[in-house]
Amino acid sequence: MKNFTRRKIRGALALWASGAATAVGLAALTAILWTLIARGFKGLSWEVFSAMTPAPGSEGGLLNAIVGSLIMTGIGIAIGAPIGMLAATYLSEYGKDSRLSTVIRFINDVLLSAPSIVVGLFVYTLVVVTMGHFSAIAGALSLAIIAIPVTVRTTDDMLRLIPESMRQGSAALGAQPWRTITQIVYPAARNGLLTGVLLAIARIAGETAPLLFTALNNQFWSANLNAPMANLPVVIFQFAMSPYQNWQSLAWTGALLITAFVLFLSVAARIIAGLFGGRERRVE
Amino acid sequence: MTDMASSTIAVELALRLQREARFERAFRLLTLACALLVLAILGGVALALVHGSWPALKTFGWSFLVREIWNPVTDEYGALAPLYGTVVTSLIAMCVAVPIAFGIAVFLTESCPRWLRQPISTAIELLAAVPSIVFGIWGLFVLAPILQHTVQPWLIHAAAPVPILNQLFKGPPFGIGLLTAGLVLAVMVLPFITSVMREVFLMTPVSLKEAAYGVGATQWEVIWGVVLPASRAGVIGGIMLGLGRALGETMAVTFVIGNAHRISGSLLAPGTTISAAIANEFTEAVGDLYTSSLLALGLLLFAITFVIIAAARLLLLRLEMRTRPTK
Amino acid sequence: MKKFKGLAVTCASLALGAWLAGSATAAEISGAGATFPYPIYAKWAEAYKQKTGIGLNYQSIGSGGGIKQIKAATVTFGASDMPMKPDDIKSAGLVQFPMIIGGVVPVVNLQGVKPGELVLDGETVAKIYLGDIANWSDARIRSLNPKVTLPDQAIAPVYRSDGSGTNFLFSNYLSQRSSDFAAKIGANTSVQWPVGIGAKGNEGVANMTAQTSGAIGYVEYAFAKQNKMTFVRMKNREGKVVTPQASAFQAAAANADWAKSDSYYLILTDQAGAQSWPITGASFILMYREAKDPVASGAALNFFAWAYANGAPLAQELDYVPLPAGLVKQVQQTWRTSIVASGKPLWTGK
Numbered sequence: 001m002k003n004f005t006r007r008k009i010r011g012a013l014a015l016w017a018s019g020a021a022t023a024v025g026l027a028a029l030t031a032i033l034w035t036l037i038a039r040g041f042k043g044l045s046w047e048v049f050s051a052m053t054p055a056p057g058s059e060g061g062l063l064n065a066i067v068g069s070l071i072m073t074g075i076g077i078a079i080g081a082p083i084g085m086l087a088a089t090y091l092s093e094y095g096k097d098s099r100l101s102t103v104i105r106f107i108n109d110v111l112l113s114a115p116s117i118v119v120g121l122f123v124y125t126l127v128v129v130t131m132g133h134f135s136a137i138a139g140a141l142s143l144a145i146i147a148i149p150v151t152v153r154t155t156d157d158m159l160r161l162i163p164e165s166m167r168q169g170s171a172a173l174g175a176q177p178w179r180t181i182t183q184i185v186y187p188a189a190r191n192g193l194l195t196g197v198l199l200a201i202a203r204i205a206g207e208t209a210p211l212l213f214t215a216l217n218n219q220f221w222s223a224n225l226n227a228p229m230a231n232l233p234v235v236i237f238q239f240a241m242s243p244y245q246n247w248q249s250l251a252w253t254g255a256l257l258i259t260a261f262v263l264f265l266s267v268a269a270r271i272i273a274g275l276f277g278g279r280e281r282r283v284e
Numbered sequence: 285m286t287d288m289a290s291s292t293i294a295v296e297l298a299l300r301l302q303r304e305a306r307f308e309r310a311f312r313l314l315t316l317a318c319a320l321l322v323l324a325i326l327g328g329v330a331l332a333l334v335h336g337s338w339p340a341l342k343t344f345g346w347s348f349l350v351r352e353i354w355n356p357v358t359d360e361y362g363a364l365a366p367l368y369g370t371v372v373t374s375l376i377a378m379c380v381a382v383p384i385a386f387g388i389a390v391f392l393t394e395s396c397p398r399w400l401r402q403p404i405s406t407a408i409e410l411l412a413a414v415p416s417i418v419f420g421i422w423g424l425f426v427l428a429p430i431l432q433h434t435v436q437p438w439l440i441h442a443a444a445p446v447p448i449l450n451q452l453f454k455g456p457p458f459g460i461g462l463l464t465a466g467l468v469l470a471v472m473v474l475p476f477i478t479s480v481m482r483e484v485f486l487m488t489p490v491s492l493k494e495a496a497y498g499v500g501a502t503q504w505e506v507i508w509g510v511v512l513p514a515s516r517a518g519v520i521g522g523i524m525l526g527l528g529r530a531l532g533e534t535m536a537v538t539f540v541i542g543n544a545h546r547i548s549g550s551l552l553a554p555g556t557t558i559s560a561a562i563a564n565e566f567t568e569a570v571g572d573l574y575t576s577s578l579l580a581l582g583l584l585l586f587a588i589t590f591v592i593i594a595a596a597r598l599l600l601l602r603l604e605m606r607t608r609p610t611k
Numbered sequence: 612m613k614k615f616k617g618l619a620v621t622c623a624s625l626a627l628g629a630w631l632a633g634s635a636t637a638a639e640i641s642g643a644g645a646t647f648p649y650p651i652y653a654k655w656a657e658a659y660k661q662k663t664g665i666g667l668n669y670q671s672i673g674s675g676g677g678i679k680q681i682k683a684a685t686v687t688f689g690a691s692d693m694p695m696k697p698d699d700i701k702s703a704g705l706v707q708f709p710m711i712i713g714g715v716v717p718v719v720n721l722q723g724v725k726p727g728e729l730v731l732d733g734e735t736v737a738k739i740y741l742g743d744i745a746n747w748s749d750a751r752i753r754s755l756n757p758k759v760t761l762p763d764q765a766i767a768p769v770y771r772s773d774g775s776g777t778n779f780l781f782s783n784y785l786s787q788r789s790s791d792f793a794a795k796i797g798a799n800t801s802v803q804w805p806v807g808i809g810a811k812g813n814e815g816v817a818n819m820t821a822q823t824s825g826a827i828g829y830v831e832y833a834f835a836k837q838n839k840m841t842f843v844r845m846k847n848r849e850g851k852v853v854t855p856q857a858s859a860f861q862a863a864a865a866n867a868d869w870a871k872s873d874s875y876y877l878i879l880t881d882q883a884g885a886q887s888w889p890i891t892g893a894s895f896i897l898m899y900r901e902a903k904d905p906v907a908s909g910a911a912l913n914f915f916a917w918a919y920a921n922g923a924p925l926a927q928e929l930d931y932v933p934l935p936a937g938l939v940k941q942v943q944q945t946w947r948t949s950i951v952a953s954g955k956p957l958w959t960g961k
Contacts, residue, residue: 011504015395021387022396025478026404028471029411032422039425055653056814056837083318090315101319106597108322113525113593114329114586115532117559121566121582122329125336133685145325152322176304178311206415209534209559213566216670222639228668233417233535240421240539241810243817243838248425255418266413270406356675356774356801424822432824456745456765458808459823543772543809554808564811568676568774 033259040256043249048257052221053235056244062254064221064230069258071223072136072215072231073205076143080204081197083144084151091152092159093167093181105156111149119145120210128214136222136229139215143204150203154196158189191272198269202262208233232258329586337580339572348580354545356569361577363584365545369462369555370585373537374530376466376551381474382523388474389481390507405482412475417535423468424460424539431467432459436552454550460540463551472536473526480522484515484603517603524596528589534559558585640911643670644677644690645776646813648711648894650833652690654925655918662917665910671812675774675800681705681897687907689897692776693800697873704900706949707874708942709893710915712932714860715780716835716890717843718817720826721747723760724841727854730755732846733788733881733889739827740768740785741792742806747825755846762825769819769828772809774800780892781829784880829890832860833929847889848881857930859888869938898950905952912946912958919943 047061054060087104095101123142128134162185170180186193216228217235232254239251340348340361351362388408392401436457443449488511496510512519542554543564556564558581569575642652649671656667670676674691681689682703690710700707717736719729735751738744744751748763771778779800786793796802810819813830817838820828827843832855835842844852853859863882869875879891896915902908919942923933934942946958 007502007505011502014504014508015390018387018390019395021384022391022404025384025388025474026407029408029475031426032419032471033411033414035422035426036418055657056650058657083321086315087318087322090312090319094312094315095319104319104322106594106601107326109597110590110593111322111326113528113532113589115534115559115589117532117534117562118329118333118582118586121336121562121579122332124566125332125579126328128685129683132683148322148325176308178308179304181311202413206413206417208415208417209563212563216567222668227639228641228670233415236417236421237535237538238814240424241812241818242814243821243834243840244814251421255415255421258415259418262413262415263410266410353803355803357797357799357803428822456767456825458767460808460819543811544807545803545809546805556809564772564809565774568673568679 036256036259039252043253048253053230054246056242056247059246062232062235062250065232065235065254068230069232072140072143072229073201075140076204077147077197077201080144080147081151081200084148085155085193088152088155088159089181091156093177108149108152112153116146116207117209120213123210124213134214134216134228136215136225139211139229139231142210142214143207146207146210147200147204150200151196154199155193158192158196159185162188191275195269195273198265202265206233206258206262208237333579333583333586337576337583340576340580343573352547356574359571359573363581365547366556366558366561366581368547369541370531370557372462373466373469373557374527376463377469377473377530378527380467380470381477381526385474385477385481388478389485392482393485394503394507408475408478412479416472416533419468419472419536420539423464427468428459428464428540431464432457451549452551455552457552458542458554460542461552461554465537465541468536468540469530469533472533473530476529477522477526480525481519484518484522485511488514517599521596521600521603524592528593528596532559532585532589534563538563640665640667640907640914641686642667642688642690643672643680643686645674645692645894646671647692647713647777647831648690650837651711651926651929651931655922658925659914659917667914673773673812674776684903687904687911690894691897692892692894693779694876694895697876700874705897706900706945707895707897708945709875709934710896711926712860712864712891712893712934714832714855714888714891715777715829716832716855717827717829718820718835718840719843720820720824720841721762726841727844728759729843730846730852731843733785737785737789737792739766740804741795764825767823767826768807769816769826770804770807770809771816773811776800777813777829777831780880780890783878784890787881833931836930845889847887848883849885851885853886853888855888857927857932859886860891860932862886863888863891864932869941900949900951902950902952902957905957909957916960
């Protein structure tokens with residue numbers, strides 16, 4: 001009896017501790033979000049979306065940074081997502097479980113968790129030094145390289161969920177694999193593919209380190225791909241480390257904008273994936 | 285149908301089949317090229333880093349890894365201080381995050397009321413997507429002042445009489461430093477490790493758990509004695525992935541690490557990590573040896589994270605092979 | 612498939628449009644470097660853009676960064692508070708000239724101490740940054756400040772973690788005042804500080820000092836002024852206690868003999884004169900002799916000329932010292948003789 005009581009107490013304590021851990025963990029995360037919303041909201045105004053980044057001590061907004069981020073993220077995903085999808089198509093449709101596919105999948109997963117600053121260094125040595133200057137295209141390229149593993153992983157998982165019977169039916173009608181893929185498999189996996197792209201966008205939208213030495217930053221409006229371009233993450237980095245009140249306030253607002261964007265995409269991705277059905281796959 | 289018509293159709297058909305076959309070859313080649321690009325990226329990154337860090341590696345050799353000096357004036361560099369900072373902050377992060385993540389995962393899979401389960405799980409997954417720079421600025425503006433004015437003085441005071449602890453918690457309370465960076469990292473990797481652990485716990489075969497309950501085990505004993513050992517590989521893999529992420533994290537750490545190329549015994553002292561050093565100094569590094577040394581740091585980081593992540597992925601792969609039915 | 616095509620076309624046209632739009636914008640001057648003059652460069656750039664529509668994209672990444680970027684020719688001009696040595700200038704094919712003069716000021720974060728209340732001298736500051744003086748209540752600080760209540764609090768020195776001309780000026784001054792400092796640390800844009808926290812840019816040091824109780828840092832005076840920081844008065848070479856302000860910086864710069872300098876290499880720290888601020892310095896611009904992009908370089912020179920002629924009021928607001936008229940003439944003569952494009956002098960102004 002005594003042994004049983006001891007076991008019961010130990011069990012109760014452990015479960016209570018796990019509840020406490022949850023409370024602590026959630027409290028910390030909630031506190032962060034709360035601070036972000038409170039401080040970011042305070043600086044939120046029409047001006048944020050209509051004025052350029054200001055000089056220290058002057059009023060301004062984040063327009064050039066927002067647009068710059070949109071442009072570079074857009075180009076990054078436009079380059080990275082198709083490559084990722086095609087690579088995953090090879091893995092799931094042609095390579096299947098071959099030795100090469102296994103190796104590629106493994107390397108892809110490694111790249112998925114690799115430090116993004118290393119990607120920034122890579123693009124710096126390859127593009128910035130060769131071109132001779134920082135540029136938005138270098139920034140977009142580094143974002144593309146980060147987007148590729150994410151897209152490969154999600155697309156690969158989604159395509160593998162499509163029942164083999166569909167492919168076999170199509171083959172039985174005489175279709176070449178490419179036709180089966182583009183006209184049967186892709187449309188069937190449409191939602192899943194979209195989920196993957198949204199998750200990739202969410203991932204690269206918040207990346208700072210790779211942009212530090214590729215796109216640099218720009219105080220003014222610039223849509224020139226061949227020159228440094230303002231972007232939200234680097235602006236937040238610069239403004240947060242400064243002593244100026246208006247810059248710090250803009251940094252919080254910028255952080256709120258990025259987080260809201262990323263969360264929106266993540267939620268949208270989950271909803272669309274839910275419509276698609278199949279096992280929910282988390283992509284790290 | 286006349287002979288002419290049927291042969292025209294036949295020719296048309298043959299031509300179309302040829303075209304399709306050509307398309308097929310092209311398409312297959314295209315997808316293969318993209319797949320190989322993934323390998324090329326990894327290879328390219330490694331190559332570029334090795335090429336860029338060659339001057340530094342040639343000048344310093346293996347001593348690069350064990351020297352603390354980082355002097356741009358005399359052009360002498362050593363990776364010891366960033367390496368130390370990277371390892372220490374990541375260890376602190378894991379020591380704090382893993383138990384809490386374990387607790388949350390246990391809570392979610394066992395004691396949580398059913399209606400609360402999905403919301404909390406979803407919340408945690410969404411929090412994993414929050415960009416790391418948010419954690420960085422939160423650390424600088426919210427956590428650091430709290431630590432400086434409340435927690436650190438208390439730690440210094442409480443640890444003063446204890447022999448080893450008073451060396452660990454020595455020195456003026458700066459608010460920023462290794463400990464702060466470690467805590468910010470912990471909060472950042474927490475959602476990630478939690479969701480991995482939770483998924484892995486959910487994969488435990490119900491029959492195993494029911495068998496344990498059947499012989500009279502308490503809930504906690506089932507978790508500790510059945511679920512955890514069964515998902516050991518997955519848990520370790522998840523922890524290692526979290527570690528890999530913590531090692532490579534830049535923005536969460538750069539704001540609060542203190543940028544001091546020094547090793548000190550105290551956790552409250554400022555230091556630097558590999559990624560913080562690169563982020564802070566790369567654009568201004570004057571001189572080829574300086575840039576090359578920073579690239580060498582990048583190579584070091586890449587190598588370390590590669591080993592850890594690869595090992596983690598192998599573990600997780602083995603787990604997947606075991607529990608997922610083969611296709 | 613059709614959907615993909617439509618999407619691809621839209622993306623491509625957007626990208627093309629962005630490229631074309633970008634290429635059509637007015638000439639933009641790009642510069643990078645010192646954070647020391649950044650507050651005034653930013654104000655000038657704002658005013659200049661309002662007047663002419665031409666923007667100046669200045670990345671304040673530290674003097675070290677400025678030197679690196681101009682050597683790599685990724686920007687039109689570099690800015691550095693540490694003047695490059697004449698030999699380095701010539702071998703790199705650059706031209707160097709001063710743009711503005713300012714002062715580096717120690718700032719502290721001590722409860723109860725008001726701006727300008729604390730007095731320090733070079734020796735004491737050197738000892739603080741060497742780690743010899745670790746507490747604010749140390750007798751050596753108290754002897755300089757008999758009337759100030761100093762708390763028993765650990766000193767948290769804040770230094771520049773990036774390659775900085777401000778760092779050069781500061782460490783140069785301390786090296787002159789303390790042989791111990793000169794031997795152990797030395798003077799350069801980046802040195803190995805034995806104690807303290809590192810921060811990026813003048814902005815970072817200002818921020819870190821303001822955030823950390825008991826901290827001492829060093830920033831260009833405009834940063835201390837703009838952010839209402841607790842600045843420190845210094846005892847100069849003559850033993851007089853000086854308040855940091857434009858007149859003190861000007862007094863230090865008055866002794867400078869620019870005409871005799873080679874490539875304007877002059878360091879203004881620890882100058883003689885009862886009113887002189889001990890840590891004064893000029894901030895320099897670096898450009899290529901042979902302009903790599905004549906249009907951009909020409910636009911840059913026009914901007915600098917405008918700043919020389921019209922920028923004084925804005926500079927004085929921030930307690931920077933504009934260059935004296937004679938020096939401006941000398942600099943513009945240097946432009947005429949040294950900066951060329953296809954063999955012809957680039958700057959054609961008066």
